[in-house]
Amino acid sequence: MDIHTQLYRLREMLAPVLDTNAFYKQKLTEAGVTHPNDVQMLVDYRQLPFTTKEELSTDQVSHPPYGTNLTFPLERYTCLHRTSGTTGSPLRWLDTAESWDWWGKCWGEIYRAAGVTSVDRLMIAFSFGPFIGFWSAYHGAQQLGALIIPNGGMTSDQRIRAILSNDVTVLIATPTYALRLAEVAEQDGLNLPEETSIRVTIHAGEPGASLPATKHRIESRWGARAYDHAGATEVGAWGVMCEPQAGVHLNEDEFICEVLDPETGNLADEGELVITNLGRVGMPVIRYRTGDYVRLKSAACECGWGSRVLDGGVIGRLDKAVIIRGLNVYPATLENIVLKFPDVREFSARVYGTGTLDELEIQVESTHPNPAETATAVAAAIRDELGLRAIVKAVPLETLPRSELKSNRFTDERHP
Ligand SMILES: [Zn+2]
Incomplete structure (x- = not known):
């Protein structure tokens, strides 16, 4: 999607946000933006202030429990999730029915790009706590029409048995846990590539599936192709790995993405990923500094999707070097x-x-x-x-x- 269309969608979002969202109304007004039409061109967009995690966190601490980044009255929201809190204090995040469907749609891109369809049987191997990743993967799979095998609260052994008895074809897990499951299966004398139907694994939460060594390890243990994906609770599922697996696409149909030199703030080929999401009007982020360090590929992807590709997915966290x-x-x-x-x-x-x-x-x-x-x-x-x-x-x-x-x-x- 070109920047012209992206900014059109941003203006559609800004109309209610500037009206009723206390957090962004104040922030944008201070930056001189009082009407959606103030953001007509890319140069206008690049004048918008950044949003940081610290700022959102401080807002929630001073306005508990959900902060003031809310466009609608509380009764409009249907889902609550919480960040893991691995960096800073956990954030609580609310979605409306509409924005939750938007999450599912973003996951639909991840599934389709990996060749997953309604005939697949998925195991989303997590215990379904307050973190958004597995819930959104679940919602996206429901929209796709795939069969989802429940496995919350199961041991790794029980999950392996459920994979075998249900002919599961797609495994969604962190890279570490996919390897753990393989380890448990091997201890039970199983040969996973021969004895399971898993052909695709999808990963997030850690960069492993974009690291050649870890990816190779997962693929050989499972006899499957491993796909990376990236996203964040506050932002959405913004990263999609397509079939040629030449990196991780930015989903520029649903997000405005910039890569900025962390020192100068200038556009760069390598630097911090800064994102605005376009489908989460109820609790959006605008020019959000993800803290993810990324590198853009110069060549367009051979899959034909015009959106840009990150070489090696998320290379690191700026706060974790x-x-x-x-x-x-x-x-x-x-x-x-x-x-x-x-x-x-x-x-x-x-x-x-x-x-x-x-x-x-x-x-x-x-x-x-x-x-x-x-x-x-x-x-x-x-x-x-x-x-x-x-x-x-x-x-x-x-x-x-x-x-x-x-x-x-x-x-x-x-x-x-
Ligand atoms: Zn591609």
């Missing part, structure tokens, strides 16, 4: 190095200070007959690829934590 002895290290980069080793089952990393020096320590579970050899090889790979010395230790299998939600393999003990 860790500086170790002067080097900027993203947990995702580290994951891609460590999980390239087929013997590594799971790992965890911590950074701590010894007073004068920062140390990076990594624990690995290895299936190698001599796990210490894996540890040595991982340390060498980190030294080669990052120029960083790390202490790598082998630990017994099944000792490190696995999670069905966002995994937290990285802890920084210098800033508790």
